[in-house]
Amino acid sequence: MEKIKRIYIVLTLLTLCRGLAFANNDNVVLNENNDSTKRISLLTCQPGDEVYSLYGHTAIRYQDSENDIDIAINYGMFSFDKPYFIIRFILGLTDYEMGIIPFDRFMQEYGFTKRGVFEQELNLSPEDKERFIAAVEKNYLPENRTYRYNYFYDNCTTRARDIIEQSVGGSRQITFVKETSEQKSMSYRDFIHLYNENHPWARLGNDLLLGLKADRSIDNWQKQFLPENLKDDFQKATVVGDDKKSGIPLVKTSGWIIDPFEKNVGDSFMIRPIHCALAILIISVMSVIIEIKTRKTMWGLDLFFMLTTGLAGIIIFVMLFSQHPTTTLNLQILLLNPITLFFVYRTTKHSRRKIKDKYWMYALVCIIVFLLGSFIQCYAEGMCVLALALLARCLSHIYNKQIV
Numbered sequence: 250m251e252k253i254k255r256i257y258i259v260l261t262l263l264t265l266c267r268g269l270a271f272a273n274n275d276n277v278v279l280n281e282n283n284d285s286t287k288r289i290s291l292l293t294c295q296p297g298d299e300v301y302s303l304y305g306h307t308a309i310r311y312q313d314s315e316n317d318i319d320i321a322i323n324y325g326m327f328s329f330d331k332p333y334f335i336i337r338f339i340l341g342l343t344d345y346e347m348g349i350i351p352f353d354r355f356m357q358e359y360g361f362t363k364r365g366v367f368e369q370e371l372n373l374s375p376e377d378k379e380r381f382i383a384a385v386e387k388n389y390l391p392e393n394r395t396y397r398y399n400y401f402y403d404n405c406t407t408r409a410r411d412i413i414e415q416s417v418g419g420s421r422q423i424t425f426v427k428e429t430s431e432q433k434s435m436s437y438r439d440f441i442h443l444y445n446e447n448h449p450w451a452r453l454g455n456d457l458l459l460g461l462k463a464d465r466s467i468d469n470w471q472k473q474f475l476p477e478n479l480k481d482d483f484q485k486a487t488v489v490g491d492d493k494k495s496g497i498p499l500v501k502t503s504g505w506i507i508d509p510f511e512k513n514v515g516d517s518f519m520i521r522p523i524h525c526a527l528a529i530l531i532i533s534v535m536s537v538i539i540e541i542k543t544r545k546t547m548w549g550l551d552l553f554f555m556l557t558t559g560l561a562g563i564i565i566f567v568m569l570f571s572q573h574p575t576t577t578l579n580l581q582i583l584l585l586n587p588i589t590l591f592f593v594y595r596t597t598k599h600s601r602r603k604i605k606d607k608y609w610m611y612a613l614v615c616i617i618v619f620l621l622g623s624f625i626q627c628y629a630e631g632m633c634v635l636a637l638a639l640l641a642r643c644l645s646h647i648y649n650k651q652i653v
Contacts, residue, residue: 291483367504464626533639584615
């Protein structure tokens, strides 16, 4: 199926773009004559409702009216059909590709999915455009078009930024406006929270996997991993020479080429993770009260908690070895702890016989350290409430006089 799609793209480009020629080795050649007919634009696409499109998208438009070329250069090509895609994505082993498609097809796709597209034509010199064309040709070589994707550090937006910035050469360079004091204090997690507020379960997944490093403040350059941030920075940026004092705006003209659509804000009555965590806390507290009154131990509830937190902890443990740098130190593993699985059999056996088990003191220490860690790491929604629920069970086992 992928081969058919590639053949279709090649044939379409050959038909629509007389100046765009693909050789037998899939190389692309862009006509470099007559700079006045060439336009290079940054395309920023509105976020969508699907999980993979929540944060928007960036592409580059290249036009050459003399040679009837109008294409979209896209660094965000991937396929869900590739083996173990989800596992590889979680572990930071996903490979994305640079793709080139006719611009009208690009527009049809975003119009169909009801996502607006904002275009910023760039104020580049003839030499800049030649460098850009050479870079695109080199990037599109079969051995170069695939790259190891990283959500924060190397994605479709940072790739577009880098190829544009590297095209501005000689004594000229792009200068960005310094970020505000509010932006200086924002982290990677803060920025993605701006986009997934109405998708609480997607946010939960992100926040569970992201560790302490995702809460560090990031600079102006780092925050450009998001399409909207790059768009705003380009809009204010200038191209300056050696004197660093005067320059011209980087963006010549800008505007919506597909008007933005009103996005679904979600159901205000949807069940959020915090609601589930509160329900678990209520069940945990009630179980303690029942144990005190009936002098019984609810070992079945403990077994459920130990299994679910232990199994969830396996995912966080695996992420410690991921190639995503922001997942390698995650204090949430203190609560969702895979070590718990090694105690399940013995602890359940002791609980049924009303015998104290040292596991509960170990779990108590982990929970306390976890709660203290909330001062330096932003936890997933409901995690602290879940910690209180597990804390109630620990205290019940440690101080219950019926357990000897």
